[in-house]
Amino acid sequence: MWKKNEEASQPGPPVPTSAARLQALEKASVIGPSIRIKGNLTGKEDLVIQGQLQGEVRLQANNVTVGKEGRIRADIYGRTVHIEGEVKGHLFAEQEVIIRASGKVQGNIVSPRVVLEKGSNFKGSIDMEPAAAKAPEASKEAPKEKPKEAPKQAKNSARATVIDPAGAPQPAHPIGSDPPANTKGDAQKSAASVPAPAPGNRP
Amino acid sequence: MAEKDSTFEAATRTVGSAGDLSSREHPSLALAHAIVPVRANGGFVLDLGPASGANISFFAERGCKLFIADLNSSLFGSTDSANRAEALELALVRDIPATETFDLILLWDLLDYLDDREIRILASRLQAVCHAATLLYGMVSIRKEIPDRPSRFEICDVGSIRYSPGSPLRRPAPLHKEPELVKLMPDFEVESTYLLRHGKQEYLFRRRRAA
Secondary structure (H helix, E strand, O other), X not given: OXXXXXXXXXXXXXXXXXXXXXXXXXXXXXXXXXXXXXXXXXXOOOEEEOOEEEEEEEEEEEEEXXXXXXXXXXXXEEEXXXXXXXXXXXXXXXXXXXEOOOOEEEOOEEOOEEEEOOOOEEEEEEEOOHHHHOOOOOOOOOOOOOXXXXXXXXXXXXXXXXXXXXXXXXXXXXXXXXXXXXXXXXXXXXXXXXXXXXXXXXX | OOOEOOOOOOXXXXXXXXXXXXXXXXXXXXXXXXXXXXXXOOOEEEEOOOOOHHHHHHHHHOOOEEEEOOHHHHHOOOOOHHHHHHHHHHHHHHHOOOOOOEEEEEEEXXXXXXXXXXXXXXXXXHHOOEEEEEEEEEEEEOOOEEEOOOOEEEEEEOOEEEEEOXXXXXXXXXXOOHXXXXXXXXXXXXXXXXXXXXXXXXXXXXXXXXX
């Protein structure tokens, strides 16, 4: 996972769980593997879910971790969302969503930063526009601050990468240039290029 | 008449140790052409292969939204071939939103792993999520053997893709020809096709224009 453009070309050792994160996990509240919850979870502390939950998890200012034994059928809102277990639901993160190698997610992700470890399983859409990363406020809660406008450079700062637990993280690809005007190839092109089509009509 | 550029040297490198499961980077010619209209239209891409951080990054950097359907895991995990057509129909309904239309659909090498009936089912479902300018990108093998499972593809840049074989085992390739594919996908026509030295033929399909 890369935070800045200039780091994109610097390979490094595998990204382990940081000491800060380990500390945070130790302080987090834990829902154990034998616990089953049906309902909405809200709060103001970090949470690790190892049990089964059906409903909604709304901890926008905190870190939410679905452990390896966690089985979730819910939308999850968090500052960071880490998935090691199974989730059927959408993930909304203010900062990042990380799906670990053991993670399995079926649902959409809205987050400015998304990391998929090799071996992870994901189906759904990924929207990395930071403006969309703000979770909709619950109707009964007054918003504490207005959503900020997404900066214009936000798209370029979005990064996703694959972390191979056995090796170095693969660098995120630099912002691509336009396709080459003349591509020499070993190909035999059997049909002439057609002009760029007019935008289609989308319902 | 197709032209052949003899000055191009195949840019194929082996990454990692040699072996049946080593990933290799290969050139792509179709992808660059597929990307241009996607960017022009705002960019909603449907990836029928497994999720890849590299592909997410590639499309995110171009302002495109990516939808991952990962048909590979639905069809080639525990499903036996006898029930695969039913599994495909179920996966297409469950994993591809019916209310969206996409600008680019990535088939990767899926066509090499579906029989005629399954290709018809796939094409029929995909035409419902295409608009007039949607492109379908896919590739077929022109070599006699292919890995027993679909490969994993990671876009390195607009001109190259890294292939990771899905299995060390091999099976005979169906050797699809263009007229055959067009017959199995009657709602689509071939926009362009590229024959590559490493044994793949890339296709860009477009929804057939109304007569």
